[in-house]
Amino acid sequence: MKITVIGAGNVGATTAFRLAEKQLARELVLLDVVEGIPQGKALDMYESGPVGLFDTKVTGSNDYADTANSDIVVITAGLPRKPGMSREDLLMMNAGIVREVTRRIMEHSKNPIIVVVSNPLDIMTFVAWKQSGLPKERVIGMAGVLDSARFRSFIAMELGVSMQDVTACVLGGHGDAMVPVVKYTTVAGIPIADLIPADRIAELVERTRTGGAEIVNYLKQGSAFYAPAASVVEMVESIVLDRKRVLTCAVSLDGEYGIDGTFVGVPVKLGKNGVEQVYEIKLDQSDLDLLQKSAVIVDDNCKMLEAPFT
Numbered sequence: 605m606k607i608t609v610i611g612a613g614n615v616g617a618t619t620a621f622r623l624a625e626k627q628l629a630r631e632l633v634l635l636d637v638v639e640g641i642p643q644g645k646a647l648d649m650y651e652s653g654p655v656g657l658f659d660t661k662v663t664g665s666n667d668y669a670d671t672a673n674s675d676i677v678v679i680t681a682g683l684p685r686k687p688g689m690s691r692e693d694l695l696m697m698n699a700g701i702v703r704e705v706t707r708r709i710m711e712h713s714k715n716p717i718i719v720v721v722s723n724p725l726d727i728m729t730f731v732a733w734k735q736s737g738l739p740k741e742r743v744i745g746m747a748g749v750l751d752s753a754r755f756r757s758f759i760a761m762e763l764g765v766s767m768q769d770v771t772a773c774v775l776g777g778h779g780d781a782m783v784p785v786v787k788y789t790t791v792a793g794i795p796i797a798d799l800i801p802a803d804r805i806a807e808l809v810e811r812t813r814t815g816g817a818e819i820v821n822y823l824k825q826g827s828a829f830y831a832p833a834a835s836v837v838e839m840v841e842s843i844v845l846d847r848k849r850v851l852t853c854a855v856s857l858d859g860e861y862g863i864d865g866t867f868v869g870v871p872v873k874l875g876k877n878g879v880e881q882v883y884e885i886k887l888d889q890s891d892l893d894l895l896q897k898s899a900v901i902v903d904d905n906c907k908m909l910e911a912p913f914t
């Protein structure tokens with residue numbers, strides 16, 4: 605198994621380190637445009653192996669030839685936002701980067717599974733899919749796992765219970781219009797509506813929607829990376845080990861939820877072939893409306909991008 609992580613910044617490097625520690629690949633390549641950074645970080649990670657008890661071969665590079673025959677490629681290249689910015693403010697800049705990165709990846713790997721992280725997430729996943737020419741099952745955006753993790757952690761904090769027992773469902777685009785679905789959010793199977801007053805749930809939902817901005821406002825210079833990296837690794841692990849985890853990921857829908865051809869977050873089964881099943885769960889009309897509205901926002905942004913994809 606060979607995994608490449610493009611972008612050796614906060615998310616990319618943290619992801620690579622977690623992947624190495626979990627030994628999810630024999631070979632792990634960290635690539636960036638900046639010379640020295642991926643080499644230095646990769647060597648530093650590799651040197652932690654004797655103490656961290658892993659022996660994944662981690663290398664850093666600025667040359668796509670070193671990514672040849674990757675089974676999985678994680679794209680984290682691109683600018684992060686600063687306080688006051690929306691993720692959509694990154695659209696034009698990051699679309700160019702993701703398009704170019706994808707083009708270069710595909711020159712050296714025939715049939716990789718691509719996990720996209722760069723923002724605005726759903727639109728960048730569309731860009732990577734279009735540019736790659738890969739089947740839609742092999743281009744997957746990471747956001748729902750992170751958004752659900754944030755909702756889960758806020759609920760655990762609220763109730764003073766283990767996060768392990770909290771499951772949450774957050775659908776839709778990775779923006780302020782994301783859709784935390786309260787009905788499918790439980791603590792050991794108990795709906796949170798039975799445990800937390802409605803007005804407080806509404807506050808936790810709002811905190812989840814603005815969870816990314818909350819971190820940006822603290823950090824000032826960039827955005828979250830520990831929880832995002834952990835979320836990427838959960839997806840990659842399910843693919844590498846063919847675990848068939850059911851995780852919310854940004855995938856291209858084919859009429860499910862009345863949405864056609866747009867990438868948005870829905871529950872999917874992730875295995876060795878990428879997206880192996882899309883689940884169309886029963887939603888209340890109000891949640892379905894919100895999901896469709898969030899897909900329209902993604903769609904409108906995709907339309908702002910100019911073709912051609914070559």
Ligand SMILES: NC(=O)C1=CN([C@@H]2O[C@H](COP(=O)(O)OP(=O)(O)OC[C@H]3O[C@@H](n4cnc5c(N)ncnc54)[C@H](O)[C@@H]3O)[C@@H](O)[C@H]2O)C=CC1
Pocket residue numbers: 610611612613614615616635636637638680681682683684685694698701704705720721722723724725746747750778826827828829832
């Ligand atoms: N989907 C999600 O839930 C999340 C998405 N993000 C997004 O991930 C992206 C990366 O975030 P960070 O790692 O915090 O940013 P960062 O600034 O720490 O790292 C980005 C890296 O990309 C590199 N890069 C830029 N252009 C490149 C190119 N053409 N080829 C290769 N590398 C290139 C930069 O040199 C830099 O090292 C941002 O767009 C951010 O908004 C971040 C957190 C969560």
Ligand SMILES: O=C([O-])CC(=O)C(=O)O
Pocket residue numbers: 684685691723750778815816817819820827828832
């Ligand atoms: O907020 C950001 O810009 C980064 C991100 O997507 C997140 O942390 O959810």
